[in-house]
Amino acid sequence: MTNTDSGAFFLGRQPIVDRDSQLIAYELLYRDIGGSASSMKSKHYATANVLTHTLSLTGLDNIIGKYLAFVNIDNRFLEHDMILSVPKERFVFELDASIDFDEKILKRLEDLYLQGYSFAF
Numbered sequence: 419m420t421n422t423d424s425g426a427f428f429l430g431r432q433p434i435v436d437r438d439s440q441l442i443a444y445e446l447l448y449r450d451i452g453g454s455a456s457s458m459k460s461k462h463y464a465t466a467n468v469l470t471h472t473l474s475l476t477g478l479d480n481i482i483g484k485y486l487a488f489v490n491i492d493n494r495f496l497e498h499d500m501i502l503s504v505p506k507e508r509f510v511f512e513l514d515a516s517i518d519f520d521e522k523i524l525k526r527l528e529d530l531y532l533q534g535y536s537f538a539f
Contacts, residue, residue, distance in 0.1 A: 429471055431481060434488060443486035443510065446472060465495045469504060478508060486510055488538065493517050496526060501535070510536040 430447035446468050468489055472481055481487070490512045495501060501511070517523060527537060 429468060429476070429481070434486075441485060443488055444482045445488040445490075445512070446481070447490075465489060465491055466500065469500075473504070478505070482508070488512050490514055493523065496523065496530075501530065506534045506536070510538050512538050 428448075430445075432445040432447060433441055434443040434445060436442050448465075448468050472478055472487065478487070487508055488510045491501070492514045493516070496511075496513075496517065531537065
């Protein structure tokens, strides 16, 4: 559990395993005290909270160790330059189903991919 100015929340860590049941990554999730993601003001805010606490307050190695971290992102986060502060060798960005894949978004994904960022659906 983590405390912020806006209240306490849980930083969830869902294991991701390969076909041999070997741990390969964790999906990082926001949950409020009641166990819901729904009270968060927006998906963008939830993503920012997860990343802020993972990278600066708790420490990436304390949460995921040597593994990759998967985190869900939406249009707003994808377009924001905050994404450039995330260590691309440790994170895979899960593209939310709500993303509108217009030409601007596709160009942004291509640019980030060419910089070494990873994405998943």
